[in-house]
């Protein structure tokens with residue numbers, strides 16, 4: 004770029020910066036002023052209103068003044084919100100107002116427009132000229148989708164075609180241009196190079212300046228009900244998902260609020276890792292949760308749910324015994340479509356017989372027995388759905404409770420209780436007996452007049468039957484309060500013994516066949532039954548039982564839904580079962596779904612393929628409503644690391660490294676654990692000295708993490724952290740972490756603690772090792788105290804260096 008051109012750009016930047024400053028300066032007093040005004044207005048609300056009710060006209064006038072005052076206040080508050088938002092986004096623009104420019108000549112026009120793109124828009128005072136365009140505007144997609152030449156973009160009014168004459172990128176800091184690139188093919192590899200060669204951070208960064216074309220397609224996809232993104236490790240799935248949230252919030256800003264979007268994350272630490280991207284883009288965070296949290300919420304507190312991390316820990320660490328085999332078979336079966344069908348058949352069977360209820364008890368007495376409930380239930384029209392009959396049953400129970408409550412008022416314990424009431428309860432009843440005495444002066448005056456007009460006195464404690472009425476009311480209250488929990492239980496449908504019903508499926512094989520009409524029963528069914536029941540007897544639930552349990556519950560009780568949510572994002576989507584997708588779909592009937600995942604990283608026992616003809620996910624909403632986007636470029640790791648990790652996968656997954664170079668992965672074999680730890684610590688020190696400050700020692704399991712942590716600590720490793728499933732915030736530093744908790748996160752350097760066949764020997768371990776290694780951005784080391792894992796042994800020697808011991 005010649006100096007003159009650079010100079011011209013800097014001058015333009017200076018002009019924009021000046022205008023930004025001026026606008027911020029203008030807004031500042033207005034923003035603070037408006038805020039003070041609104042507060043003042045709220046404080047003095049009643050002073051501005053003269054309440055006069057002496058005549059109808061006065062009354063009406065008072066009413067209108069109040070309404071007017073409220074409208075003024077709400078308008079001030081709205082204006083304040085808008086201006087504050089504007090003021091904030093201008094402040095965000097100030098240090099670096101834009102990152103891109105395109106010159107676009109629209110067909111049919113003879114003058115090309117210079118379009119500068121930044122994190123939000125900045126318009127001249129005239130309201131017509133955009134000094135900066137928000138990256139989410141339709142025209143800005145030119146920047147992401149095209150290189151100079153013929154180009155087009157879509158607007159709500161149709162497609163605009165033309166010619167892109169130039170595409171330029173900027174790195175601006177504190178109002179100074181640090182770098183300028185004229186890009187001709189994709190969005191400047193050079194800028195991307197610079198971004199990617201930086202160190203890992205404790206928080207994910209926004210990528211708006213360098214979004215790639217295929218990522219832009221994900222971000223702006225508006226068509227499908229279900230968008231599936233299958234992308235290799237480090238291809239920017241999570242990044243694209245977060246920018247997509249920002250895009251949706253911008254595009255639908257009048258109708259969509261951040262809390263109408265939910266992101267399902269793989270673990271709590273990931274939540275913390277991604278939580279700053281949207282605020283950085285000036286948007287509020289969407290709701291973030293884990294499926295576990297959701298399942299626990301809907302299960303209620305009666306059952307303790309195993310979490311997926313304990314489940315995977317069991318799978319990875321337990322010995323191969325009959326119990327273990329049965330559990331694995333159980334997990335597989337309980338995730339299958341056959342089991343889903345079995346539950347549906349079971350629900351049908353329950354329509355005819357076998358429902359289980361718990362009686363309604365009160366003070367050691369059975370008010371309504373389970374048998375009564377049962378016969379009432381089966382007295383309803385058998386053609387009605389289970390859930391509808393349950394609804395009728397609930398209504399009936401509430402009615403019965405009202406009748407019983409009425410009777411209960413006469414019970415001797417109620418009379419007893421009357422003597423022990425406190426003053427507050429009396430005061431409450433007094434208030435109720437005098438409830439037609441108004442609190443406000445105006446209203447009381449009105450009531451007095453009314454009394455005179457109707458010539459009817461209001462009731463009073465002077466009345467002869469006051470004491471009797473007081474006692475009645477108090478008794479009524481006492482019983483009502485005692486019955487309240489019963490009513491609540493009925494409303495929550497706790498009279499259905501769902502736990503018993505679920506356990507009932509696991510009685511014995513013959514019963515199961517009858518209830519579920521299932522023909523193919525797992526070989527170790529007896530063992531599976533025993534395990535499931537034992538767990539339930541302890542008021543616990545295996546993780547694999549959680550979704551089927553809730554599914555059965557909903558078949559009986561009716562589906563619970565959340566109609567507020569409009570967009571659901573599922574990250575690490577390969578780790579969810581079809582059962583769980585069905586559940587999420589039902590839970591959020593008005594939402595569109597975006598599922599992001601990588602089958603190469605499917606480390607849980609059961610997983611869902613996201614693409615291909617055999618992907619069950621496509622059946623969720625049907626092919627017509629589903630789009631699939633594949634990402635194959637990997638941005639996280641250096642070329643050498645990607646080439647190494649790619650070979651770890653047995654299939655021919657297409658994974659293309661971004662061309663950023665670094666040292667080849669290092670393999671270090673040591674005689675024993677002690678030597679390995681010493682070597683590892685030395686390497687950590689060397690990596691720190693090189694400037695890397697996010698270093699992870701990755702183990703296969705949590706148990707191994709703990710051992711590694713303790714033994715490394717003994718050797719005096721400073722500030723080492725152990726990451727467990729309880730860890731909720733992600734910080735930079737040196738840490739020991741089991742691979743399944745490092746999902747979705749990245750580190751400058753990754754050290755695989757033990758890459759021997761004992762750790763990664765079975766076919767199931769392949770993806771674990773792959774997932775662990777793909778967390779590395781710049782350096783990857785593998786250590787072993789024995790042989791190398793067969794997956795490492797199979798790699799061509801040209802892909803790695805062998806370290807000195």
Ligand SMILES: Nc1ncnc2c1ncn2[C@@H]1O[C@H](COP(=O)(O)OP(=O)(O)OP(=O)(O)O)[C@@H](O)[C@H]1O
Pocket residue numbers: 195198199208210213214215218234235236237238239240241242243601638639746747748749777
């Ligand atoms: N267009 C881009 N510009 C700059 N950086 C990018 C871009 N796309 C991805 N990256 C970077 O690549 C890294 C990986 O991105 P991200 O975590 O979104 O990938 P992922 O596909 O979700 O990975 P994984 O499945 O392995 O967890 C991040 O550091 C991200 O900032």
